[in-house]
Amino acid sequence: MTLLQLNRHIDDAHANLEEIEQDEVKTWFKAQMGKAKKFQPLAVLNQKFKLDLDDAPPQQAAAAEPEEFVTRSHWQRPGYDSACTVGCGRPAATNCRCCGRLFCDEHTQCEMKLSRAARHDPVRGTWSRVCESCYTSREGYNDHRGLERNHTADFVAARRRIVDKNYLEVARLEKRLTKLTQLLAAGGKQRVIEQSVITWEDDASVPKCRFCQQEFAYSFRRHHCRLCGRVVCGDPRTECSQLVGLNIPGGTVDVRMCKDCRHTLFSKADFAKALEHKPPDQRSYDNLAQFERGIRLLLPRFQRLLSSLQDAEKPPSQADIADAQKVRKRLTDAFVQYEGAARRIRDLPTSSPTQARLQKAVYQQATSFLHLHMLPLKALPRILKHASPHGAGKPALASIRLNDLDTGSQASSALESMEAEERELRERLVVLEEQRFIVGEMLADAKKKRRFDEAASLGQNVEDLAAEIDRLNGQLSRLDFAGVYGAIGGPGGA
Template identity: 30%
Template sequence: MNNTHVEVGIAPQTPESQTVNMENVTCPICFKSFSNLVLLNTHLDNDHGFNDSIDDSSPTVSKQQATSQEKKRNIANTKSKNIKVLAKVNKIKTGHWKAYTSGSKCHDCGHILKSKSEARNCRKCGNLFSKWHCRNVIRLNLKADYDPENGKWYNCCQGCYIMRPGYNDFGSRVDLTETFCKIRYSKSDDRELRRLQLENRLVVLINGIIILYNKYHDSILGPVKLDYNITTLERSTVPWRDDSTVSNCNICHTKFTFLLRKHHCRLCGSIVCDKIETCCSNELLIRFLQAVTSDLNYTQSVPEDPEFDKGIRICSNCLDMIYVPRKFKKDISALPTAIISKYYSLQNLSVVINQVLPKFEDLLSKIEITRELNNVPDITDVRELGKHREKLLRAFKAYNILTKQVVTTRTTNISEKRIQESIKIISSDFINEKILPMKNLPTILNSGSSSNESSTNNSFMDTGTPEVKKLSDLMSDLTIKEIKEYREELMVFKEQSFMLQSMIKDSKKQRHFDEVQVLSNNLKDIKKRVDDIQNKLGEQGFD
């Protein structure tokens, strides 16, 4: 079959037969018609297996392959047309864009856009911007509306970027308050149940140990039986964790050694150490435990026997859960410390100052406006202003003294030290804000500051208006201790001054003028020292 030559109904080629038409040839085997010889030869090779004897290096394409390629080209053309159509349909709207013209300016900075390549339309508002001012990106839908879920990223201006709904300088914000409250309440409930469980175990242990002590403390083998039964009671109250499964402390995670022993908490059963540095567990006397938790329902009271020294080992976690809430309630009900009580006084004074100061400022501005118009202020307003100012100065004076006392009060722990520092900062800010500006206020009530005002002021200053002292006369930077020391020193110097004056008189009578000169110099020094102390004391001194 491979060597068979197929004869087609075509005469050998002659010069006369070269012009024969070679179209519409027929397959000699299946009598299928083809339009040319190339398709016929391809048919013979592929369908009838004549390709082994024919050595044709020219590429051949079957009709099926040609048909499939043509289909692929048609599909590709159709897809490209659909893509172009979709691109036109899915394009964001541009009807609101401002057209570029020569001399157009950036909507943000006003810079002239020299060419169209420098201009860029904000996809949201449509205004023209420079590229620098239109580089933010947000999600927009095809209608140019903000759509953070289904929109696509487009350039926009800074104004549209920050005016979008939900914009926040710190990023997106999700309110998890409700979820947090649920978790918090659930944990609080679990903690409360845990606390009740530990308290019940503590009551069982203390009652049981007291009963066992009353039973065995008089017998001969009492100590041995007592210790054994107490251990049995402790193990029955809460299951102890197996020693062989634990190699580190449950609280500080320190590895147990030959010197660092394992201990079981009698309330939770966990294994902890007894290091003094970490206080992971402590053996507390039953006498102390029952006194602190006197609100629990104990059926047994601690024996009055002074030899009763039994204790219960409790870990720090159980101790905090049982005793910290009680300590907190006790601290709240207890009297405040010296620093806290002074802080409450400072708060009350600050409330008084904040209430009176606006009224004082209103009256002061009213009187100043009246005086600028060369009119006589109302005597009622002047007297009211004097009362408010006197009240303010007294409050400022008390506030300053309390602040000094708080600063100099000795603290007993770190918490009080922190409170003291905080009060010092708050008081300093309050003084700078409220008290120091008062020193610059005009003293309207004291006297007229100029000659043309003296005649106007005399008409109402002589009507019995109380004179108000200056703030510097009332304010004092001295503590109570310093005031007492200065007063004692002042009394001593005044006594010495009186004695020197008597001695000078006696010396003058006896004609001892050399002594008079020395005594006079000493008297001057003492008087100078008295004046200095008197100035420091201010109103706190005495004549």
């Protein structure tokens, strides 16, 4: 019934009622209209919630599975021998709600929200069982960075303001200091000149130091910074202000500066100076590293020269022998310098146990480097290894004598080569003997501390060093000085 029909009914049926009865009817009508306005029509509610009154009862709709809302049109149909898609060998038990393929129960333990069209919908979707592949390949799964906001421009702008302010402060103080030094160099009363550069703060208005907060007294004087004019103390313990010596054309002058102005003016220079300063241990380590680089550069060159000298089909010339001797001498000197630098690091005085352990570790590493790179040079004492013309296997220096050296100058050159070889062999022996002694001490210490792995390695090193020392002694004993002296004497007597 519409409102118009209701009004007509009242006018027709209740027109002859008494006035009191008419008021009661109108009151009841108004009350019913007020109740009706508080409730929305049923059609509007049905449209809003998309409910169909002709569907199943609410009890049956609530009992339905949530996954029933996700479509199943893409599901793979199971067969009598369907197996899990992963290939685990188990029979297929269920379908993945997302891709629709068949899997066993173990490989469909993951859940994620799917829409009605079986697509990932984390907002309005329904929790459904899916396979591991669909779970790990969903959007946002591998996104570990999250939301990013680039504030670089804001930080750069804020830092630029601070840096510009610092630059302006440094420029202002440098300008004042330049003006002050120029006026002092021109001559005049120093106090008047200092007060003309910057206005000094009133003494009576500052009862305490602005930095250390100590109260000024008759025995605790006030001072003024010559660059900013503030009142500060001159306590040497707090260093609120200091006298800074400056060179001017007429000599030197002391200018008092507070700690802020001094830091602003000289912090960058002090930082650069601190970077340039190197402690003794760092300088020693740099020298050690420099010697190591030189050794690593010389070793390949010496190995190439040694290989060319040992070519049995092409005897070396005197120039090749001289070149090899020079490189070998440089290499030996580099090893000696490297060992000296390592000893200096080991013997540096220190009161820190950590620093002492560090120095000892550097020395042990240097010793290992020496042992590793000196032992492979087994052909170092010999310049050549050519066989004699008769196949006796004598050293090349002996073959030089046998190759019809008909001049005394050639024999003298051979003698010089053998003497240089002997001298170098003895230098090598000294270095190796010292290394064997050091490694022996390390071996005894490792056995004492029951470090068996390290002791085994060090024992092998001692054996290698002993074998190398024996080999060098054998080479020294095989040097044929008598034959070379005979070659020298033969041509001379003829």
